[in-house]
Structure formats: C-alpha cells, structure tokens
Amino acid sequence: MTYKELKNSMNWLNEGGKFVFEYNGKKYEFRHYASYNGKKSFSVDQHDRFIGKSMNVDKVTKQYITVYDYNLFGERSTFKIPLSEITLVDTKILEQA
Secondary structure (H helix, E strand, C coil), X not given: CCHHHHHHHHHHCCCCCEEEEEECCEEEEEEEXXXXXXXXXXXXXXXXXXXXXXXXXEEECXXXXXXXXXXXXXXXXXXXXXXXXXXXXXXHHHHHC
C-alpha cells in the first residue's frame, strides 16, 4: 500500500468506518473510532475477532503506521507497520463506511 492510498482511505472513513488490510499473513482492520475537535482518531484491530487486540494509531508517515497501547501497569508499547508490507484486502467495507 502506498502512503497516498492509505491517506485517501483514511479520508473516506466516517466515524465507525473501517477497511481491512493484510500484514505478515494476518488480516487487520484500520478503524476510525472517534472524532474530537475535528481530528479523527484511528485504531488497528484484529480482523474477525469478537474480543481481540487493538492498538491506537499514533501517526502515519510515508513509511509506517505507528501504533501504541498501554498495558495493565501503564507501560506504553509501540510498533511500526511498514506500508510497503501492507496489502488492502477489503474495499467493500471502505465503500460502505
């Protein structure tokens, strides 16, 4: 996925909207979960899981999606997902959002 494709997809998402992508052989959802003062907040969630893992999107650059979460003790962990290793899987979800 290119940076431009990702940014366009993010711009199309309404609150509650999502699209599915694949990374390292697993599917994930890029979700717009809230807006505050005109700024959208996003998360990356496990796809097709009733109760799954989720991480907040910290930033999107031309090379990475940087995500983070906090554990039970307030320790922050981060991870960078390389855009070059992401494939857009389900555009129907995006179109319906």
